[in-house]
Amino acid sequence: MLVLTRKKGEAIIIGQDIELMVVAVEGDQVKLGINAPxxxxxxxxxxxxxxxxxxxxxxxxQFSKDILEMLMEQRNDNEINDKDMK
Amino acid sequence: MxxxxxxxFGEIEFKDDELIYFPKGVxxxxxxxxxxxxxxxxxxxxxFLQSITTPELTFVVAEPFSFYQDYEFDIAESVKxxxxxxxxxxxxxxxILTIPEDFHKATINLLAPIIINVNKRIARxxxxxxxxxxxxxxxxxxxxxKGGE
Numbered sequence: 001m002l003v004l005t006r007k008k009g010e011a012i013i014i015g016q017d018i019e020l021m022v023v024a025v026e027g028d029q030v031k032l033g034i035n036a037p038x039x040x041x042x043x044x045x046x047x048x049x050x051x052x053x054x055x056x057x058x059x060x061x062q063f064s065k066d067i068l069e070m071l072m073e074q075r076n077d078n079e080i081n082d083k084d085m086k
Numbered sequence: 087m088x089x090x091x092x093x094x095f096g097e098i099e100f101k102d103d104e105l106i107y108f109p110k111g112v113x114x115x116x117x118x119x120x121x122x123x124x125x126x127x128x129x130x131x132x133x134f135l136q137s138i139t140t141p142e143l144t145f146v147v148a149e150p151f152s153f154y155q156d157y158e159f160d161i162a163e164s165v166k167x168x169x170x171x172x173x174x175x176x177x178x179x180x181x182i183l184t185i186p187e188d189f190h191k192a193t194i195n196l197l198a199p200i201i202i203n204v205n206k207r208i209a210r211x212x213x214x215x216x217x218x219x220x221x222x223x224x225x226x227x228x229x230x231x232k233g234g235e
Contacts (some may be wrong), residue, residue, distance in 0.1 A: 039164045043213055051198045051213060052114035054221045058184040058195075059115070059143055065094060067146060068132040070189055071225070075153070078228050 090122065093142040094134075098122070105138065106202060109168075112182075112211045113198065118143055121209075123180070123202075135180065135200070147180040150196060153225055157196060159214045169203040169210065178202040182211075183225065190229050193222040 004012060011021035017037050024031040034042055064070075087099050100122055111118045118137040125133040131152035137143035150157045161171070171177055180200045185192045196219035202209040 055114040058182050061185050072130050
């Protein structure tokens with residue numbers, strides 16, 4: 001990992017098209033501004049990692065072949081109950 | 087017709103034009119670039135997303151709008167370009183379900199839906215910027231409300 005020290009207002013260029021700027025520093029929070037081509041996606045790392053993890057969890061689960069029917073039945077039951085309550 | 091080996095369903099036959107190409111795979115499974123959407127009941131908003139290359143990789147997916155009518159989001163221009171989406175009718179949205187042992191506690195990932203261009207058969211999973219949506223939304227919130235769990 002390349003580690004650089006920047007002050008507020010200073011920036012970094014990644015490749016030729018991506019710019020990262022330190023917009024503000026408030027206590028232990030650093031506000032970053034990013035200029036990048038529209039096709040480059042930018043996300044908070046923990047969001048990205050959490051989704052990866054959730055996908056892996058979803059893929060690992062055991063479920064029976066009837067799961068779709070079971071899920072649908074429950075949904076239909078819920079709909080009927082909702083209507084009854086109204 | 088081609089055949090794919092799957093862990094849960096055994097051998098499945100399919101036509102090549104049924105394949106869906108995920109250039110970037112799915113988050114956590116970037117090498118799985120070809121999937122089949124197996125929808126046993128055309129009327130129901132539930133299906134399996136089966137990897138062609140990994141027999142044990144099967145996701146249970148649901149059409150999110152069938153469970154959450156108010157669900158809405160924008161598709162970024164860059165994603166529209168990537169998936170060659172020209173009209174809204176080209177788009178199908180599926181969300182991955184996480185199903186624990188008690189399937190009543192199933193959750194749906196509303197933060198990272200799968201967008202499919204059904205005409206071009208290209209797809210990808212996107213991450214929404216709207217943080218009002220959660221990765222683990224209960225599929226049946228009514229049950230928890232009643233059970234008081």
